[in-house]
Structure formats: C-alpha cells, structure tokens
Amino acid sequence: MTIVGKKSFIVMTLLIPFLIILVGCIPVLLAYINNTADTSVTRIALIDETGSYGSAFKNTDNFHFVPLLGDSVVDAHEFYKNAGESLDAVMVIPKDVLDGQRATIYSENTIDNATINYLTQCLNDTLASAKIASFNDPELQEKIEQSQVDAEIKSIKWDEKGDEQEQSAEIASILGMILSFLTYTFVLSYGAMIMNSVVEEKTNRIVEVIVSSCKPMELMMGKIIGVGLVGLTQFAIWVLLLGLGGVVLSIFGLSTVGAASPDMGAMTAGINANVPDNSDIASIISAVTSINYVSLLGNFVIYFIGGYLLYASLFAGFGSAVDQASDSSQFTMPIILIMIIALYAGIACIENPSGPMAVWCSIIPFTSPIVMMVRLPFDVPWWQMLLSIVLLYLTALGCIWISARIYRTGILLYGKKRSLKEVIRWVK
C-alpha cells in the first residue's frame, strides 16, 4: 500500500485525465494551427497549351497562378530558372488534356500534397464541365445534378417504452474501443505492479518475515485486492475528472466555436447544402446521449474486476517463481501475449461486433474482458453476457487457486532459475 503514498502516483492520477483531454484536443488544435497559420503562398506558372483551361485555376490565399499561353514558352525549365525566387512551380496543361486527363507540374522543390490536391480538384472540375459540354446536350448538366444522390441511413433505436432514440454505430464503436483499451492498459499495468511487488518482496527477503505474520494466501490476496481497489479509485477519479473536463470543455468549446468563427458562419451561409447543419449536430448529441452509460459503466466494472482478478493472480503466481527481476520475462511473456491477442481480437471485432469471432472471443474468459468492451455499446444477448461473466469469474477463481499454490511454494524458494515446467508441478 506504499504505492498510493508515492507522490508520482498521486500526480499521475490527477494528471492523466488532463493529459487525455489534452490529447483529445490536439487534433483540433493542429487543424486550427494548420488552417490559420499557413500564410505561405505557392506561386505557380500555368503553361496552358489548350488556351482554355487557365481560368479554371482560381487564386486563393495560398495559391497564386500566373497564366501563360502555351506557345509563349518554349522551355519550361529555362523559364522557371529565369523567374528565380518569384516562382515555385510550373504547371503544363497539354493539348490533349481532355482525353489524356493528365497534366504535369515541374519544380526544383518537392511539391506538397495540399498543392497537388488543390490542382487536381481544379482540373477535375473543369474537365468534367468540358466533357459534359462536349456532349452538346443542354439538359445534361441538369440531369447529372439531379442524379447526384447523397443517401443517409438514420439509425433509430426503440427503448423499452417504444420511444425513439437516434444512435450511431461509429460513436458506439469508438466508445467500445476506448473501453477495451482502458481494460487492457489497466489490467496490464496493475498486473505488472503486482508482479513487481511480489518480486521485490521476494528478492529483498522480507516475504519470509511477512508470511511468519500472515498466510501466503492472505498476503497474495491482500496485494491483489489492495492494488485492485487502488485501480478502481483511480478509475473513479478519472471518470469524475473526465466528466467534469468534458462539461467544461463543451461549454467553453461551443461558445468559442460560435463566437470565434464568424467567417465560418458566413462561408456556410453560401453553400448550405455541404455543411453539417444543426440537425446533424443534434443527432450526434442524441446518439451520444442515447447510450446507457450506467449499464455500460456497471458492466465495464464487472468485466474489469473479473479480468483483473484473472490476470493479476497469474502475475502474482508467476512473479513468485521469479528469482531476479530480470528473469521475469519468461513468465510474463505468455500472459502478455494472451492479452495482446485479446486486444487484437477486440480491434478486429469492431467491424462486426455480433459476428462469430466477436461472440466467441467475448465468451472465452481470457479474451472476454477486453473483447466484450467492444460489444457492450451494442446490444449483447443476455445469455451471452451471463455465460461470459460466469465463465470469467469461474476462471478467475481457478487462476487464483492455481496462483496461490504456486505462490506459497515460489516465494520461499531462492537461488535457482525456475522453468515453467517446474512451476506447473508446484500446483499439484
């Protein structure tokens, strides 16, 4: 229980939610920086051999175009060199661009993706219009526009009373993924913490003093339960802080979006169709709120405790067989391997959370604490849930029993490196 007293532990407990929020904000910040801070201008000379597409390339804040007629420049490279610093690249639009659908950009510098994307987009739009025009059908343009479909399937979930609630598979998936990562990191880091503590007590020999004051089983379970409660407390603090952070951020974030970007509002006013309107945001919010967080959290805690007991007891049992901290890897490897398999199974199951792999892996006790997290936000049949929980806890009890037998022998045996085979014999 000395862990809790450590300053580093307290600091980490309080800091990690902020770190998570910060990490969550980074993409937004980066996008913001990317959009506002980029004032550099790329100057591109257009050698338009067709003489008709030059106008398709509109100047923007970041791109300036200098249209030139095809025959006025004989050697693009020569022209580029003569222009010196005033030019970044030369783009050549060949005569057969409509059929070949290909243009070329030359530069002595590497052209970045943003530039290529912008140029491609401009070229595509203008070539498409030219093609349509080449069919000489005045109604064609209209027909094409009318046949542009942007279908959307709204997912509505009936609750018990028959009320409708919007839900979103993506949000459920993301939530599932977060929960399964949380379980994985929690179980792994607390398991490792237990193992280290067992190895430490054994290598500095205090374990002999301790077990002359209490039973080895009591010592092991005390450790597992103690660290487990630390973990749950830490988790509760995180949930609380993250919840608070989320509330603060949403109030702060929404008001800043509303206030700080009037230009965005002006922009969206013009092309209303392409921008998520209020109903989209509302549906996201509705989907986020439609998830039953109480049952989700409850199930998370049930699976977390089961998975933790299972793996922590294994870590404790095998930790007791270790003679030096540096030898521990031969025993931790198999455990960590199983956990990594579970994590990958969880990731794979996101695509199809009701498929056979997801179902099996969420019932097999060694993978269920992690894989079931992915399935939780979707509805899981009650019998699968029950079977999985019962199996998980039975297996956890079995692991505790096995580990206790390894532990009581292991902690008092010094001096020799133990093989896995030998350790398994202690169980008998």
Added chain:
Amino acid sequence: MNFIDVNSVVKQYDGHLALDHVDLHVPQGCIYGLLGPNGAGKTSLIRIINRITHADSGTVLLNGREMVQGDIANIGYLPEERGLYKKLKVGDEIVYLARLKGMPKRLAVSEMEKWLKRFDLTEWRNRKVEELSKGMQQKVQFITTVIHRPQLLIFDEPFSGFDPVNAEQLKREIIQLRNEGATILFSTHNMASVEEICEKITLINHSRVVLEGRVDDIKQSHKENLFAVTVAGGEQVKACPNLFDVVPGGEHQGTLIKLNQGVSLRDAIAWLNDNYTLTGITEQLPSMNEIFIETVQSNA
C-alpha cells in the same frame, strides 16, 4: 514445562526428505540452540514452527497444546536472509510490521520510539531504510522481530553482519529478553556464541537429530580425559607410558596430557608431583566447535 514440543515431525520436498522424525523440546524461558550444518533441515524446522509451511506428519505443541494460526502473533522471527522494505522510512517500517503482528498502532509507535532510542537510532527514524548502513539495518530488523514482545523468539544467525561491539549489545538484549520471560530458539553456526548463551542444544544432521541436551552435559559426555598441566620452571612434561600420553597443540598454558583408559586423576597427580613441581592442573573440556565437527563428521 516445555514451551515448544516438536514431536516426530516429517517434511518432504519433491522427493527430498528435509526432516526425518525430528523431536525438539524447548523449555519455557530457555535460550535453546538449534545447530546443524548447511542444508541439515534447520530452516525447514523453523518454518514449520512459524507455520510458514506445514509438517507432513508429526505435531508441534506450544505450551502443551496444538498450535493454531493465531499463535504466530506470539512469535518473533528473525530470518537468516534479512529483508526490509528499502523504500520505507525506518519508523513506518517498524510500526507496519508490528501492526502486522496485531499490535495496536499507538502502542506500536511508543514501543518503536523506545527501541530506536535503545539502539541509538532515534535520529534515523524518518530516513529511508536504504540510507542506513548494513549494521543499522540489522538493528532495525532486530527491533521488528522483538517489538511485539512475543513469548517465543526465533533467531536465525542473529550475529551475522554485526561488528563485535554491536554483537555484544545484541547478546545483552537477547539475555534481557530471556530474563523477561521469552523463550528463545537460536539457530547458528557460531559455536562460540552457543557456548556463551545457550543452555541447551539440538544438533540436526542429514534431517535427523544426532545430538541433544544441556550444553554442559554434552561437553562432559564428550570429554576425552584431557588435562592442561603446568609445572614449576615452565618445563615441558614428558609422557608416562603407564599413565598418560602428551598431546601436541592446544592454546592453553603448559602441557596437554591425555590419561590412559582406567587411570585415575589422583594417580596421575601423584606421579607428576613425584617427578615435577606441579603448579596447576585443569581439565580440558572439548569446545562445542570440536563436538560439532566430530559429531557431523562421524555422521557423514
């Protein structure tokens, strides 16, 4: 009245017989030596008395009744392999281990302060254990063993790692604890300390008890009719084939003689007085060290 009665205890590990029908009877208030070469089974026996492991067969009685788990609060154990939580502060460590033995916190703290003062460690109370010298750590370990005033103390090599001054202090403390009523089981290879403080011993070799009894009695029973003789003028005594032989070596003054079988001391003294001016004659009892080596080797 015996405080501990170990009756015919057998313990087997993985095909190796660690204890073969071992008996041990430690009287109340006795400093009792548990001797034996490495690997003889001493630690196995101590762990059974401590209830860290259990005997395959046989019984361990405490105060005449079968031991129960609760009795371990009444035992203080100083293992040979010392160990403390290195990152804990000295005071916290002592209090933590005392409370593990069931001591109330307030009492544990006041006892801790008393013991730290006794060992001159008061100023180290808030330092981490890892900052202490090895000798000081040993003292802390000793305090954690005795702080809850157990009726039974088990010391495994208590003097290893102590300088002579500190070893002397430790010896005084052990005798003091005995005088206050504790029974002390004392496992060691240090035969000099056995002779100094143990009243009775049991010698285990190859998982069996090979020698048991009062230290004085054992010495008497192992005596070999050796006498150190000093005569006037510091002369060397010559052997007398009918009565005694001269034995070389020894750290005593004068000449070491060994009486022949059946010769009485009186006859030898008479002969010595006739031939020399006898100034002194003392019986040489074997040391526990010699008895240990002899017994273990004859058992090999």
